[in-house]
Amino acid sequence: MLFLSALLLVVAFLVGSLPLGDWLLRRSGLDSRVNNAHNLGIENMLRRVGPGLAAASAALDAGKGLVAVLMASSLALPEVMVLAALAAYLGHLNPPRALYGSTLPRGRGNLVLLGVLAGLSATGAVPLWAAALPVLVYAAVAGFWGYVSAATLAGLATFAVSVALLPLGVPAKLAALGLLVAATWRFKENLGRMMDGTEPRVGEEVPMAGKRADVVVAAFMIHPMTLKDFWSVGRFAWLKPMVERGLVSEASVRHLADHVRPMKVGELHGIRTAEGKEIRCYLLSSPLLPDRFRDAPELATSRAIEGARLARELGAEVFGLGAFWSVVGNKGIDVQAAVPEITITNGGAYTSGTIKAAIPGILAHFEGSGRDLKAATAAVVGANGVVAFGIARTIAPQVAKVIMLGRDLEKLERSATTLRRANKDTEIITTTSYDTLREADLMFTATSDPNPVIFPQHVKPGAWIFDEGRPADVDVSVEAIPGVRVIPGGVVRPPGSMTSNIDLQFGEGAVPACLAETLIIAATGEHHRKSLGAQTLTENINFFVEQAEVLGFTVVD
Template sequence: MLFLAALLLTVAFLVGSVPAGQVLLSRAGVNVRLNNPYNLGVENVLRRVGPGLAFSSAALDFLKGFLAVLMASSLHQPEVTVLAALAAYLGHLYPPARLYGETLPRGRGNLVLVGTLAALSVTGALPLWTVLLPLLVYAGVTGYWGYVSLATVLGLLTLTVLIAALPTPIPVKLAALGLLVSATWRFKENLGRILDGTEPRFGDDVPMAGKRSDEVVAAFMIHPMTLENFWSAQRFAFLKPLVERGVVTEKSVRQLAEKFRPMKVGELRGIRTVDGKSIRCYLISAPLLPDVFTTQPELATQRAIEGARLAHELGAEVFGLGAFWSVVGNKGVDVQAAVPEITVTNGGAYTSGSIKAAIPGIVAHFAGSGRDLKTATAGIVGANGVVAFGIARTVAPQVGKVIMLGRDMDRLERSAATLRRAAKETEIVTTTRYDTLHEADLIFTATSDPNPVIFPQHVKPGAWIFDEGRPADVDESVARVPGVRIIPGGVVRPPGGMTSNIDLQFGEGQVPACLAETLIIAATGEHDRKSLGPQTLTENINFFVEQAGKLGFTVVD
């Protein structure tokens, strides 16, 4: 009898694992990865593929659960019958790779659950009312709040509580608990998005690339700069008091962050170009902290690739790499090669273009404040880099002296030689010492250092600082130096009334230029203009500056 029970449970698992609905949709020519319920919900599958295919797929999932339980009921043992419901659900969620290879994406499994519950009632394994009440809870929560994932978990919680209160065998109680735990784990990302305010509600029309002529969809990958940023997301907010009380160590939080795969944490809405095109942008994060990008570059690249795949599955046409993501995988080259289905960009072209556009305004404002540019000293921090050197070339002919600060003196001298030929009347000096900045009236900084590099002792009163570093190169304490003005670089205001559920820390209604590049590519359809690798074409820089003006993007200076 025990052997037969084990055999029936195995059969129930295998029946549940059959990808019947997915195969049906695939053979009908439907891209199940972009239209599957895992991302969109059965109601959106109905909207996108039509009632015939949607209901046929749903019916097959229902039958899987129903038949799996019906076969197990032949033993006339309630505990085996209820355990078969759990086995069928697990089979649907975790089909054996040896049978199906790279399995097709699975849906929420709600129809499988309904099928198992219907069979449990029909076979008498559970009283009818213990099945109907969870279904009523599911319908009520879905109707009132609109969150299918929450409704599923609360419905199964109701079932678990009811069975726990009945004089049923222990295996039955454990099977009900197993359904609850499995569903909660399956919906962990959905529940996290509910906390973050980004989970679609029942009936919401989730956008997809190419579905509307007046709307485009993009995605952008971010990461926390500090631990404070990590638990600013509502799904991780519970960690903050635990760390503050010493219950959880910062080290363990950092280790935990490395385990998370990319997830949708936010969304930008309300962006509308001058020509009337709407841009929706998903914010995706794998919460790696800045030091991980240096210590574990392979992990960072893998997470970026996973983020690109998620962006594609969510319907995005363009995927932007922000902050330290922009340098992983040979500055996006490896990410694009791994996920050719979506356009990947590191945002370098418009970042350079936005700086190029902002410098004249900053210099003009500086001169307009009563300063004499011809006697002013400009400090260029990170001058070994392409961006900072570009700033130096723009500024050098306009000031009396330029201090080029970097880490490699040989490269600095070669760059300085180029500047001296272009700006013969300007004094050009090179250094690796930050204290030399104290004589600078204007400071332009663009490093990739994860920590601040400019502190109060480096800055003289009244200096203007243009900070292009991400994260910021200028420590917060510098703002207390009398007369100092700190101007964030590479900040752009998209057209329309942009709203976001999370703080990007660039000011209300503003985004970094690398994100703006992602939006511009999506809006124009000029996917060949993407920025990948270390080289940035001048023609692409000019393209983004020109298109930004036409679409209504403005550089903040």
């Protein structure tokens, strides 16, 4: 009897794992792993493929649960039937990879649960009320609160309590509890999104690539700059008081961050181009702090790849790498190679374009304030980098002196030699010392340092600073110096009335240029314009500057 019971449970698992709905949809040319983007399951499927296919797929899933329990009923042991219900559900949630390939579906299994409840009631393993009550609780919670995941867990909790009250053996009670545990683990991301306020409710239309001609969908990867940013995500807010009270160490939080896979933490709403096209953008995060990108580049690349896959599953067609994500995996090249099904961009082209667009305005404002630009000294911090050198090349003809500051003096000298040949009337010096910044009237900074590099002792009163660094190169204390103006660089205001549940720290309604590039690619469909690697084509820079104006994006200066 024990061997036969075990065999039936194995068969129940395999029945539950059969991708019947997936096979049906594939015969119609659809991929459920993309069309059902683990947002709202059957509701999303209904909108995507229509009532006929959705109903047939639903019936097949429910049938798997029913058949698994009916087979187990041949032993006439209620405990084995409840265990078979658990086995079928686990099979649906964790099918053998051979059945689906590299991308497994992310269905919630609610219809399988409905099938097993029907089977348990029909076979007499549990009384009708014990099978019907969880369904009623599910309907009540879903109708009142709107969260399908919460409703499922409430229904399964009701079932576990009901079975605990019935005169059944311990295996049945543990199996009922196992259904709740398995569902909780499957829905952990949904629960996190509920805490973050980003989980869609019943009735909300979930945006997906190609679903509507007037709506495009993008995704963008962010990360916390400090532990303070770590708490800003709702699902981690509970850690803040524990760290402040010394109950949890900062080292433990950092260790936790290394093991958190990418998750959806926010969404940008209200972006609408001048042509009337709506751009929806998911904000994804794996909470690695800046130093981990330097110390664990393989981990960072792995998380970026996972983020790209999540973006595709959520229905996005373009995935942008923000902040330090933009430099992982050969600046996105390795990420694109690992996930070719979605367009990846590091945002470099439009970031360069915003600098090109912003500098003339900054210089004009500087002169308009009564300052003599031709007699001014300008400093470029991070001048070993491509972006900063481009700034130096732009401003050199317009000022009296340029200070090029960087880490590699030999490389700086080679760059300075090029500038001197083209700007014979401009004094150009190179240095590795931040103390020289004290004489600068204008300062342009674009380093990749994870911490501020410019402090009050480096800045004279009245200086203007264009901070292109991400994170910011200028310490907040600098703003207290009389007459100093700090201008954030690479900041763009998308068209429409953008709102977000996450503070991106670029000002209300504003985003970094790398995110704006992601949105522009999605809006125009010009996926070949993506920025990958260290090289940025001039034609792509010009494209993004031109298209940004057409679509209604404006550079904040």
